[in-house]
Each structure stands twice: as C-alpha cells, then as structure tokens.
Amino acid sequence: xxxxxxxNNSPQPGRARLAKLGGGGMSLLGLMSxxxxxxxxxxxxxxxxxxxxxxxxxxxxxxxxxxxxxxxASRPLACALGTLHWYRLFRRVRPAIIHGxxxxxxxxxxxxxxxxxxPYVTHVRFPVDxxxxxxxxxxxxxxxxxxxxxxxxxxxxxxxxxxxxxxxRPYVVHNAVDLERFPHAPLPATPPFRVGIVANFAPFKRxxxxxxxxxxxxxxxxxxxFWIVGEDTEGTGRRAQLEQLTRSLxxxxxxxxxxxxxxIPDILRxxxxxIVPSQFEPFGRVVVEAMACGRPVIGSRSGGIPEIIEDxxxxxxxxxxxxxxxxxxxxxxxxxxxxxxxxxxxxxxxAHQRFALPAHTQAITAIYDEVLQARS
Numbered sequence: 001x002x003x004x005x006x007x008n009n010s011p012q013p014g015r016a017r018l019a020k021l022g023g024g025g026m027s028l029l030g031l032m033s034x035x036x037x038x039x040x041x042x043x044x045x046x047x048x049x050x051x052x053x054x055x056x057x058x059x060x061x062x063x064x065x066x067x068x069x070x071x072x073a074s075r076p077l078a079c080a081l082g083t084l085h086w087y088r089l090f091r092r093v094r095p096a097i098i099h100g101x102x103x104x105x106x107x108x109x110x111x112x113x114x115x116x117x118x119p120y121v122t123h124v125r126f127p128v129d130x131x132x133x134x135x136x137x138x139x140x141x142x143x144x145x146x147x148x149x150x151x152x153x154x155x156x157x158x159x160x161x162x163x164x165x166x167x168x169r170p171y172v173v174h175n176a177v178d179l180e181r182f183p184h185a186p187l188p189a190t191p192p193f194r195v196g197i198v199a200n201f202a203p204f205k206r207x208x209x210x211x212x213x214x215x216x217x218x219x220x221x222x223x224x225x226f227w228i229v230g231e232d233t234e235g236t237g238r239r240a241q242l243e244q245l246t247r248s249l250x251x252x253x254x255x256x257x258x259x260x261x262x263x264i265p266d267i268l269r270x271x272x273x274x275i276v277p278s279q280f281e282p283f284g285r286v287v288v289e290a291m292a293c294g295r296p297v298i299g300s301r302s303g304g305i306p307e308i309i310e311d312x313x314x315x316x317x318x319x320x321x322x323x324x325x326x327x328x329x330x331x332x333x334x335x336x337x338x339x340x341x342x343x344x345x346x347x348x349x350x351a352h353q354r355f356a357l358p359a360h361t362q363a364i365t366a367i368y369d370e371v372l373q374a375r376s
Contacts (some may be wrong), residue, residue, distance in 0.1 A: 004035060004368065005095035006044040007109060008052060009102040021051035022200075022233075024125045027149075028052075028101045029282030032061050034361040040368070043093050049263075064089075070107035071140070079111075097121065103128045104136045106143060114141030118155055119371050120144040124153055126282050131159055137164050144371045145169045147364070149283040149285050149305030160372050169374075171367050174307065175285050176360030177351065182292035184348045185269035187340060191223035192254075193272040195330060197287045198229040198264065201238035204279040205230075206300075208245060209323050213275065214358045218325040221334070224254060229267055231260040268293045272340075273330055286316040288355045291315070291347035296327045296340060308355075313346040321332040 008028055013039055028051070032042040046052060047067045055065045071079045074150035086109045090098075098113055100106050106113075113120050122143040128136075128177070140164040148154040148363045151172050158170045186192065195214070199205040207228065214226045232238045239257065246252045261267055264286075268274065274290040276299035281287075283304040288295050291308070297315040299305040307317040316332075319324035 001036070001041045002096040003041045003043055003093060004097055004099055006032060006042055006099045006101060007105050008044060008046045009051060009105050010046070010048075011052065021055060021241065023175070023270060023283075024101060024123075025052045025055075026247040027125075027285065029061075030176055030178050030357050031361055031364060032056070033059055033178075034357050035365070037358075038365040043095065045089070059260055060326065066312050068108045070104065070225060071111060076208055080202055083112045083115070087115055092116055094374050095233070097371060099123065099364075099368075100143075101125075106140065107136045107138060109141040113216075115346070119144040119375050120160075121147055121367065121371060123136070123147045123149070124157060125149050127153070127156065127280070132159060133157075133164060134201050143168050145171055145367055145376065147369055148172050149175050150307055152303045152307065160220065169370070172361045172364075173360060173367070174304075174355060175283050175288070176255040176357045177285065177288045177292055179292050179352055179356055180290045182265050182289050182351075183266065184294040184344075186294075187337065187344070188270065192225040193223060194225045194227055194270055194333060195229040195273055195275060196267070196271040197275050197277070198267065198290075199276070200230045201242065202234070203238070206277045206279055206320070207242050209236075209277040209321060209326070210275055211242065211245050211251070211255070212247060213252050213326045213330070216324060217330055218251055218254060220327075220331060222254075226251070226255045227254065227258055227267070227271070229258045229261050229264070239255065264289065265293065269297055271295050273298060273333055275316075275326060275330075276300065276305060277318075277320070277323075277326060278303065278305070284308055284320075292351035292355075294344035294348045296333060296343040296347055298326055310346075310350070311314055314343060314350050357358075 035042045045064045045066055053063050098118055100122045103124050119141055154170055154172050197210045202246045246255050268290050274295050274297045278300055281303040287308045290297050297352050299309050300320045301317040302320050309317055311317040316329040
C-alpha cells in the first residue's frame with residue numbers, strides 16, 4: 001500500500017478561533033477515511049491540536065503535529081531548519097505523493113519535497129489573488145496538479161495559475177459528504193417552520209440578505225423561525241452587527257443565533273429549507289449536506305452553488321442580493337407541500353448519486369495515479 005502525506009492548515013497555534021473544524025477539514029477527513037479502500041495509506045500533518053486532530057484520531061487516522069511556517073527569504077536560518085525538518089519527515093514517512101489541503105501550504109514544504117523528489121498536488125478550496133499566488137509559488141518547485149473544488153473555481157483561477165505553473169495540470173473534483181451522517185428526514189410536522197443559514201460570519205456569506213429576507217417573509221406569515229448557525233471566526237465583531245440589524249428590522253423574536261454547532265446533521269433535519277445567499281461560494285458543502293437530509297436549498301446563482309442545485313428540481317437559484325426572490329421561493333414551498341416533498345426526494349437522490357465519498361475518493365486517487373505515471 002502506498003502512502004499519501006496530507007498536509008492540513010488548521011488548527012493553527014495561537015489562533016484558537018481557527019481551531020474549529022471547517023468544511024475543508026471535514027472534506028479531508030472524509031477522503032482520508034476512504035483512502036485505504038483504494039490502496040493508499042493516509043498520514044496527515046497539521047500545525048496544531050484542535051477539532052481536526054480529535055476527529056482524525058477518533059477515526060484511527062495517523063496524525064502528526066508540527067507548527068510549520070511559510071518560507072521567507074528574510075529568515076534564512078528558519079527556512080533552512082524548516083526545510084530540513086520537512087525533508088527528514090518525508091524520508092521517515094516515505095510518501096509516494098504529498099497532498100496540500102490549501103493553496104498557500106506549499107510555501108512551507110515545496111522546497112523539501114523537491115529535494116526529496118516527491119511530487120505534490122495542491123487542493124484549491126478558496127479564491128486566491130494574483131499577489132498571493134505569486135508569493136506562494138515564487139522560487140519553489142511547482143505542484144504537479146491543482147485540484148479545484150468546483151468548475152467555477154477552476155474558471156476563476158486557472159488562467160492565472162497556468163501562466164505561473166505551465167507544467168501543472170488542472171482537475172475539478174467536487175467535495176463529497178459522508179452521507180451516513182446526513183440521513184433523509186420527513187417534512188417537519190408542525191410550525192414553526194425553521195428557515196436556516198449555516199455559515200461563518202464572513203461578509204461574502206451575506207447574512208444581511210438572510211435577515212432582510214426574514215423580515216419580508218414575516219410580513220406574510222408569522223409561523224416561521226430563523227436559525228443562524230455559525231460564528232465570527234475572524235473576530236471582527238460581525239455577530240454584534242448582525243444582532244443589531246435583527247433588532248432594527250424588528251424580527252428578533254423570530255431569530256436565533258445558535259453559534260458554532262457540532263450537531264449539524266441534526267440541525268439540518270429540523271429545517272424546512274436552507275438558505276445560501278453567498279456572494280461567491282467556492283463550492284457549498286452545506287448545500288450537499290442539506291440535500292442529503294432531504295432539505296430543499298435556495299442558493300445564490302454564483303460560484304459553485306449552481307453546480308450542485310438544479311433550479312426548480314432540487315432547490316431554487318436566485319441572483320445574489322435578490323432578497324425578494326429568496327423570500328418568494330420560500331413562500332412557494334410553504335404553500336405547496338407536494339412540491340416540497342418531491343424536491344426533498346430529488347435533493348436526497350442527487351446527493352447520493354453525485355456527492356458520495358467513494359466517487360470522490362476514486363477521483364482523487366485517479367489524480368494521484370496520473371501524477372505518478374507522468375513523473376515516471
């Protein structure tokens with residue numbers, strides 16, 4: 001069995017708010033759990049302890065903690081020592097390939113990988129600007145492949161990256177969900193009907209649109225509750241701003257801020273519908289999770305969301321910022337239980353057919369094989 005060394009960028013030492021397990025970490029854990037079935041032994045390195053390491057160890061996955069830092073020319077001694085550590089780690093673990101779970105991670109290990117003669121792939125889960133891309137890639141061995149989590153991400157970034165790394169190969173592999181954790185659930189039997197958003201409080205998630213949509217809906221009917229699941233992971237005061245907006249809209253009696261939750265499957269099964277109004281969602285993992293639970297999703301027509309939702313069949317798509325359109329879609333489902341039931345069934349079937357872990361793992365390991373074949 002060949003070894004794949006996976007490198008994750010969280011949790012980060014000294015940044016406690018980033019110790020929580022996010023979508024990228026969940027996706028990596030799912031992949032690691034299935035790799036042995038496809039002939040690969042996973043070994044993961046992270047810079048600190050947190051929810052990711054707890055989950056990995058609970059799954060029996062090997063975890064190694066090393067607080068690595070990006071290489072910088074202004075600290076030559078630290079660069080040399082960091083590269084030596086990585087080189088020794090690679091010689092000990094002897095991976096056939098290295099998989100960086102984040103764009104900028106290669107700035108730490110790429111030089112050692114080149115010295116050890118080990119190819120690496122970079123998983124691109126979030127947007128990166130030109131300056132950040134140049135800083136990450138400058139002066140170091142380049143990735144053999146980039147794995148984008150949506151076609152939208154590939155379209156946005158590959159023209160830039162191709163100029164910097166002409167020998168790298170681009171691939172698109174949608175994120176997958178452990179569907180056993182997100183079983184289908186029936187329509188909530190009695191009011192209040194819960195309308196939810198599950199996202200950290202980054203501005204591009206557009207929680208303000210969710211709240212303004214809630215105000216519109218409450219003007220039509222009052223048997224609704226609005227759940228906001230997530231936290232201000234960057235510590236910018238966003239929660240206080242959103243709570244103030246809730247009060248100014250006069251809807252605080254119907255809105256609950258539930259904070260960071262570890263029981264997301266149970267939360268989703270209690271919802272009537274999930275709202276994803278993001279400005280640009282690189283993929284939209286929570287969309288698949290909600291669909292697996294049989295929840296219709298109303299999402300913005302942006303980023304990777306249209307690659308998941310089939311408008312009018314598994315959910316609805318609306319333009320970014322169209323709060324009236326989001327509200328209209330919710331009212332359509334509330335007034336038509338038959339439509340909700342059919343859309344619920346379609347959503348669950350789509351999740352199982354397109355976003356199951358085995359297909360995702362097979363696609364990733366096929367990339368590993370292509371990289372190694374091209375290198376040999």
